[in-house]
Amino acid sequence: MVVTAARTPLYEEHVRLGAQMTNFGGWVMPLQYSTIREEHRAVREAVGLFDLSHMGELRIKDEGLAQRVVSRDVTRLRPGRIQYALLCNQNGGIIDDVLVYAMADGSHLLVVNAGNQDGDFDWIRGQGNESSSVLNVGREWALIGVQGPRAVGLVQRLTTAELGNVKYYAFVEGSVADVPCVISRTGYTGEDGFELFCGNADAVRLWRALLGEGQSDGIRPAGLGARDTLRLEAGMRLYGNDMDADTNPLEAGLDWTLNLDKDFIGRDAIVRAREQGPSRLLVGFKVLDRSIPRHGYSVVSDGERVGTVTSGNVSFTLGYNIGMAYVPPALAEPGTPLGVDVRGTAALAEVVQLPFYKRPHPK
Amino acid sequence: MADLSGMRFAQTHEWVMKDGETATVGITEYAQSQLGDVIYLELPAVGQQLDAGARLGVIESVKAASDLYSPVGGEVTEVNAELKDHPEYVNQDPFGKGWIIKLRAVKDNPKLLDRKAYDAFVQGQAH
Numbered sequence: 001m002v003v004t005a006a007r008t009p010l011y012e013e014h015v016r017l018g019a020q021m022t023n024f025g026g027w028v029m030p031l032q033y034s035t036i037r038e039e040h041r042a043v044r045e046a047v048g049l050f051d052l053s054h055m056g057e058l059r060i061k062d063e064g065l066a067q068r069v070v071s072r073d074v075t076r077l078r079p080g081r082i083q084y085a086l087l088c089n090q091n092g093g094i095i096d097d098v099l100v101y102a103m104a105d106g107s108h109l110l111v112v113n114a115g116n117q118d119g120d121f122d123w124i125r126g127q128g129n130e131s132s133s134v135l136n137v138g139r140e141w142a143l144i145g146v147q148g149p150r151a152v153g154l155v156q157r158l159t160t161a162e163l164g165n166v167k168y169y170a171f172v173e174g175s176v177a178d179v180p181c182v183i184s185r186t187g188y189t190g191e192d193g194f195e196l197f198c199g200n201a202d203a204v205r206l207w208r209a210l211l212g213e214g215q216s217d218g219i220r221p222a223g224l225g226a227r228d229t230l231r232l233e234a235g236m237r238l239y240g241n242d243m244d245a246d247t248n249p250l251e252a253g254l255d256w257t258l259n260l261d262k263d264f265i266g267r268d269a270i271v272r273a274r275e276q277g278p279s280r281l282l283v284g285f286k287v288l289d290r291s292i293p294r295h296g297y298s299v300v301s302d303g304e305r306v307g308t309v310t311s312g313n314v315s316f317t318l319g320y321n322i323g324m325a326y327v328p329p330a331l332a333e334p335g336t337p338l339g340v341d342v343r344g345t346a347a348l349a350e351v352v353q354l355p356f357y358k359r360p361h362p363k
Numbered sequence: 364m365a366d367l368s369g370m371r372f373a374q375t376h377e378w379v380m381k382d383g384e385t386a387t388v389g390i391t392e393y394a395q396s397q398l399g400d401v402i403y404l405e406l407p408a409v410g411q412q413l414d415a416g417a418r419l420g421v422i423e424s425v426k427a428a429s430d431l432y433s434p435v436g437g438e439v440t441e442v443n444a445e446l447k448d449h450p451e452y453v454n455q456d457p458f459g460k461g462w463i464i465k466l467r468a469v470k471d472n473p474k475l476l477d478r479k480a481y482d483a484f485v486q487g488q489a490h
Contacts (some may be wrong), residue, residue: 031399032399034452036399291403314402343421
């Protein structure tokens with residue numbers, strides 16, 4: 001069997017820009033165009049442009065169904081607003097982390113992880129009464145991220161929509177560079193900025209317009225490499241790395257995404273888990289020497305293996321190495337010393353508060 | 364650029380350049396392009412004896428940790444101390460200021476490739 005990775009409508013643009021491509025979630029995506037360090041810095045200091053068209057989009061037309069599968073109360077979400085939420089299984093395990101958009105027509109749009117798109121679709125459809133109440137629209141839409149301190153100014157120059165009125169985790173429909181878009185003030189980098197949804201046919205036009213107009217801002221196209229180092233600094237979990245179907249939201253530190261006073265799939269199991277108390281917690285840590293923690297490395301304390309690193313890398317912004325790991329609750333307090341087993345040597349680390357990085361002037 | 368015609372290459376993508384008794388070792392342009400941003404190197408102590416093909420250290424990039432192998436045998440006489448604060452030299456100038464270690468009393472390793480053979484080997488790997 002030959003499985004061919006799907007191409008986004010911007011594939012040719014990436015090749016033209018000299019990107020190194022990689023397979024991710026069933027898609028062939030840009031890993032980096034120049035260096036991860038430069039792209040990371042551009043997003044922190046100026047603006048970066050991301051092709052996020054691999055992300056999945058599911059439209060749920062039945063509000064009762066959305067309420068049943070999503071961990072937060074979607075009935076309290078006003079049209080034009082967005083929530084970060086989870087899809088959980090009956091055991092309270094995390095199936096996916098998603099953004100829920102409340103659309104003007106009363107439907108809900110779920111933006112889901114690329115590799116989970118078809119699984120989420122089948123699963124949600126299986127919970128509904130009518131198969132027509134869920135649409136998998138991910139392959140019809142492109143998604144372009146514009147992230148960094150200069151992102152808002154850049155997008156504003158290309159649209160008549162008043163972006164000052166679009167708050168964080170809100171969206172409007174409008175045109176950017178004459179391309180009809182959903183303009184969403186969201187991101188996965190820890191910076192201000194937008195994610196722009198448009199039809200596949202318009203994606204190249206929008207991408208080129210942003211790249212051209214952004215030259216004076218110092219814009220750089222940025223790949224999945226920088227996306228990962230940026231999200232880690234911002235303390236954002238990566239599905240499949242930091243959590244999966246065997247992780248419950250309490251362990252992952254995502255209590256705030258739960259509305260336990262409403263019914264949803266997995267709620268009862270999560271309530272029971274809360275009564276018992278979690279046996280492990282996701283923490284952030286900084287490494288005190290030059291070692292780089294990696295996914296899968298063991299966490300040790302007093303010579304015993306007590307946990308596992310889920311993400312780790314250099315923090316270009318902070319100048320030291322950081323990671324996230326599951327540890328017993330007794331070792332989860334900031335300031336707690338931990339060891340990370342790096343090739344047989346215990347590198348000294350210390351639990352720190354998440355996120356590692358917060359942008360200087362959040363709006 | 365210096366004359367690199369005497370440079371020899373391992374299939375694990377290290378290069379070695381002999382100058383009298385001393386051999387300088389680094390990684391190739393192809394290797395650095397595959398690794399991406401180098402952020403840390405774990406290197407042997409001066410005085411350590413290495414056999415040809417022995418693990419000499421670890422190179423960490425943003426993407427992954429990879430083992431480094433010594434293309435020739437000998438005693439480590441110097442490690443590139445500049446790389447501690449500037450690991451990016453390995454990316455910027457892998458055949459020059461991104462050199463990694465120097466060895467003494469080097470025995471020749473007949474398995475190493477010359478430039479032409481190495482380039483052909485890389486071509487074969489890329490497809």
